[in-house]
Amino acid sequence: MRILLVDDSRTMRNIMKRALESLDGVEFSEAGDGLEAINVMATTPSGFDLILVDWNMPNMDGLTFLQKMREKDKKTPAMMITTEAEKARVVAAIQAGASNYMVKPFTPETLLAKVNQTLAKCKAA
Amino acid sequence: MEQDIIKIIDSIWVSMLQLPVEKSERPPSTSEDKISACIQITGDWLGTVALECGVSFASQAAEAMLGLEPKAAVAADLRDTMGELANMIGGNIKALLPGDNHLSLPIVVDGHDHALNVPGSKLLYRVPLRSASHEFSVSLLQNEHMVRQFKAA
Numbered sequence: 001m002r003i004l005l006v007d008d009s010r011t012m013r014n015i016m017k018r019a020l021e022s023l024d025g026v027e028f029s030e031a032g033d034g035l036e037a038i039n040v041m042a043t044t045p046s047g048f049d050l051i052l053v054d055w056n057m058p059n060m061d062g063l064t065f066l067q068k069m070r071e072k073d074k075k076t077p078a079m080m081i082t083t084e085a086e087k088a089r090v091v092a093a094i095q096a097g098a099s100n101y102m103v104k105p106f107t108p109e110t111l112l113a114k115v116n117q118t119l120a121k122c123k124a125a
Numbered sequence: 126m127e128q129d130i131i132k133i134i135d136s137i138w139v140s141m142l143q144l145p146v147e148k149s150e151r152p153p154s155t156s157e158d159k160i161s162a163c164i165q166i167t168g169d170w171l172g173t174v175a176l177e178c179g180v181s182f183a184s185q186a187a188e189a190m191l192g193l194e195p196k197a198a199v200a201a202d203l204r205d206t207m208g209e210l211a212n213m214i215g216g217n218i219k220a221l222l223p224g225d226n227h228l229s230l231p232i233v234v235d236g237h238d239h240a241l242n243v244p245g246s247k248l249l250y251r252v253p254l255r256s257a258s259h260e261f262s263v264s265l266l267q268n269e270h271m272v273r274q275f276k277a278a
Contacts, residue, residue, distance in 0.1 A: 008230070009209040011190045011202070015141070018192055056212070056228050083216020083228065104213050105140035 002046070004029045006037040006065065007054040007081075012104075016052060016081070019108035020115060034060030038068060048076055050119060053098075055082035055089070063096050070097035077122040079115065081106075126221070130252050130263055133217040137210065138256055142189045149255035152262055154179050160203055160235040162211035163243070169224020171268035173243045174215040176207060178261035180235070183207055185257060204233040214263060245269050 001023055005013045013030050020026060029044065031037035034057060041048070051069075053062040060068075062080060069078065080098040082089070090101045100118040102111065131148060138146045160183045163175040178186075180203065187198035187206040198206075208231035219226050234241070246266040253262045 009205055009212070011187070011205045011209050014191050056230060058230060083213050083219075085216060085220035088225070104216065105137045107140050 001026045001049045002029065002044075003027070004031065004037060004040060004044075004048045004051045006031045006034065006051065006057070006062065008032050008057040009054070012054065012081075015108075016111065019111045022112070023115075033057040034062060034065030034068070037065055041069065041073075047073075050115065051076060051078040052081050052115075053078060055080060055084045055093070063093060066093065066096040066098055075122075077118050079118050081111075126265070127250050127252055129221055130214075130218065130250060130265065131254070133214060134252075134254060134263060137213050137217070141210070141213070142186055142256075144189070144256045146254050146256045149253040149260050151255075151260050152253050154260060155238075157181060158235065158237045159239070160207050160233065161239065161241050162204075162207040162231050162233045163241060164211045164215035164231045165229040166215060166219050166222065166226050167229065168226035170222040170226050171270075172249075173246060173264075173266045174211065174218055175241055175243075175264040175266070176211045176214060176261065177241070177264070178207070179259060182256070182259035182261055183235075185259065186210065200235065204235060207231075208233045218265065 005016050007013050017028050029040055031040050055062040077099045079100040080093040081102045083104045085103045093101050099122050102114050135146045138144050157179045159179050161177045163173050165173050183203040184198050187202040190206050211231045215228050243266050247269045249265045249267050251262055251264045
């Protein structure tokens with residue numbers, strides 16, 4: 001399983017990697033903002049099985065990244081993981097193409113559960 | 126609001142650092158270098174959230190969040206960790222504020238004997254806290270123009 005982690009904080013990317021390293025055969029790619037994530041996707045022809053993306057980042061935020069990504073890719077599951085907790089933000093993210101939404105902080109267990117839920121939901125769709 | 130801030134910090138600290146938090150009567154120590162991370166809230170509500178602590182606590186937090194051995198965290202790790210903690214505190218406080226608001230990216234300052242000054246702002250709350258025997262504080266400042274508006278209303 002290939003997962004793309006998009007977050008400007010190396011600390012957060014590291015936390016996500018440690019929380020998800022138990023997933024079967026997982027491999028991670030990383031990007032520090034939406035623009036870099038678009039480049040990583042363009043240079044990864046095999047694609048990703050899951051994308052985890054932060055909202056507030058320099059250069060290109062997570063919402064814009066989702067909108068741009070969905071212009072070309074309607075299928076890859078993408079989960080927004082952010083401190084933006086308001087309902088209006090959740091709605092905006094889902095409308096932009098997020099498959100699921102999670103508010104920081106989280107424990108490793110809750111992140112793993114949410115990722116599994118997202119993968120199952122997208123597989124069933 | 127002060128109790129809400131304490132609840133938010135406790136939730137973040139327990140989830141991300143596996144450390145409990147309690148209210149303290151003392152401000153962070155001034156005998157060591159400190160790190161200040163702040164994030165601005167803009168929109169219907171204008172203000173700043175600031176997290177201030179000593180480097181020893183920042184090191185412990187970075188080691189916990191990055192899964193590092195004791196003393197293995199470098200300055201960049203401390204700044205990144207403090208910025209992310211300020212981001213989480215700011216985002217969760219923002220959700221309690223009225224109106225539609227946005228978060229800035231975090232700004233982190235480190236070194237000895239520095240002070241944060243946010244021009245045109247009034248300190249609403251400064252909450253001294255303790256975790257793992259380290260003192261730290263979280264402050265909420267509001268743009269003074271908005272404070273005057275609310276008083277006049």
